[in-house]
Amino acid sequence: MSRETKVGIIACSGEEIAAGTLTRLATRRVLEMLRPQSTVTLCLPLFLAGEEQERRFARLHPTITVDGCDKLCAKRGTEQYSGQVQVSLNVSDILGDRVAKCHRSARDFDRSDEEAVFLLAERIAAEVDSLSQAIPENEVSPNPGTTSCGCSCGSPPPEANIQLDGKNVAVNGLPLIFAHLHKQGLRPGPGCAEQVLQTASIYHEIRDEDRESYRGALAAAYEAYCRRQGADLLQLSPKNKEL
């Protein structure tokens, strides 16, 4: 994976339909958990409501669009206002009949939605990998690490990164790992470090010589995460606390 240029992902986010919700959640899953180091996104309506720097998005990043229906608004909107799309994905082509069992509101989410998001996110991540391999080794994004959107669409959530020897390092799956451990009742502090390290090392390559650095950094990041959550566990939906 290169390098500096990040792959852009634009979801249609279609608010009317469940497939639109799937595009958004799958995109976030790729950004936060599957490929946090190599992807950025932007709200599609910013192509019209934003400024020139937002409209440069697809010219700065090889871009994947993810659409919820055959109208292909994300693809058409991106090409109309920003630049050529490299990969166009349509949820119904990927998930088929599964979409009919999904919901547009998180209040109604169940296992069908969760599985659909996982499958779609995996497909997007595979396309990210293909595009990344095609990026020249020395190509450098003008704004690595962020998009130009003022609402921070492209920035990973704070819990996706740790401070390692003075550097900001993105760790695959870290928000999911922290949420899981928090849900399991793991308390922050010195006693949590080994468990956080072991879990993180399943998803993120940690060399033996770096383990001690990671141990401290992950424990500190987990403590900060727990502070942000306060006493309450995050819930995806009031109805489905297990999701």
Add this chain to the structure above:
Amino acid sequence: MRQGKADMKDTEPQVLVVPCSGIGKVHGLISREAVYEVTDKRMPGRAETVCLALLVTGDDLAQQQVRTHPCIAVDGCPKLCAKKNIELSEGNVAVSIRVHDTLKKYRGAQFGSATQLSEAGWAATSDIAAEIAEAAERLTAAKTEA
């Protein structure tokens, strides 16, 4: 307003409620969930939503809908994408609700993330849904009187 709803005569809503497509922060999620609470629970059949992306691409039916119905724009961040895109489609923004501003009154609360709401996030969502519904009822009443 489109798939499975082609027969508009039977399901014609009185108000359109349009959330932003915010994908980066919790504010966008709150805007959408508040809208769904209104369209699906508080005012089913009387309030509906439309994909903002359809307005971005200049879809004829979507543009017609925002031009012929009073619209409530519900935006997560100060970029106001929903409001601006309705206006660019020459639609009628009767009310503009700004989630970012509304959330300021919950000082110190943690609302969740771009993909998950905490209990405080759901509570704020319901408050904003009530605000939307109140505005929608006002618009509906005005439309009926007219």
